[in-house]
Amino acid sequence: MRGCQKEDEGRIAEVHLDYCFPASQGGQGVTVLAAREKGTKMMLATVVPRKGTTGSFAAKRINAFLREMGLGGAETIIKTDQEQAIRAVVNDVARMRPDVKTIPEESPKGSKGSNGVAEQAVEEEAGERQLDQDALVQRLAQHGAQQLEARE
Numbered sequence: 001m002r003g004c005q006k007e008d009e010g011r012i013a014e015v016h017l018d019y020c021f022p023a024s025q026g027g028q029g030v031t032v033l034a035a036r037e038k039g040t041k042m043m044l045a046t047v048v049p050r051k052g053t054t055g056s057f058a059a060k061r062i063n064a065f066l067r068e069m070g071l072g073g074a075e076t077i078i079k080t081d082q083e084q085a086i087r088a089v090v091n092d093v094a095r096m097r098p099d100v101k102t103i104p105e106e107s108p109k110g111s112k113g114s115n116g117v118a119e120q121a122v123e124e125e126a127g128e129r130q131l132d133q134d135a136l137v138q139r140l141a142q143h144g145a146q147q148l149e150a151r152e
Contacts, residue, residue, distance in 0.1 A: 012103070014038040014077040015066070017086055019051055022136050032136065033058055033089070035065055042069055047140055052085035059092035066097075075101040082106045 020032045031051055035044040044065040048058045066072055078093060080086040087104070094102035 011039060012075050012077055013069070013071050014079060015062075015071075016079045017062070017089065018081065019083075019086065020045075030137065032140075033061070035062060037069055037071075040069065045136070045140060045143075047137070051083075053088045053092055056092060056096070058089045059096055062089065062093045063096050066093075073100055075103070077103045077105050079105040079107065082109050 015035055015037050017033065017035050020034055021029050022032065030047050031049070033044075033046050033048045036042070044061065046058075046061045048061075053059075062078075063072075066074075066076060078090050080090055087106070090102075090104045094104065
């Protein structure tokens with residue numbers, strides 16, 4: 001994997017986070033946390049129990065994503081909207097990286113599209129591109145299987 005070894009070494013990595021809620025035909029949906037690194041466009045979509053903090057699951061997934069990109073020990077901007085649930089996840093991510101500077105950034109209140117990198121990732125994963133829940137769950141399961149295989 002290429003990772004985030006930046007051609008411009010002065011650039012700070014910028015990871016955007018947002019939630020999406022793909023619904024199935026039966027009305028039961030899942031909560032997906034989507035993340036995208038702005039420079040490389042590398043992306044993570046992970047099913048979470050619900051929005052906000054639910055133990056440390058979501059923060060661990062984001063930190064694993066950062067490590068996979070080679071950012072485990074790198075200063076990183078994490079950009080979100082101003083929603084309390086996503087801010088709590090960012091705070092947990094920062095707490096799990098005490099020796100690394102994690103810079104939370106929030107898009108301005110009421111500013112539609114200012115967290116566009118994350119919103120685009122959500123759209124790609126959840127619906128604007130005609131992905132239904134079954135396809136999303138299948139894609140996430142396949143990704144999880146690949147990650148487990150890589151660890152063996």
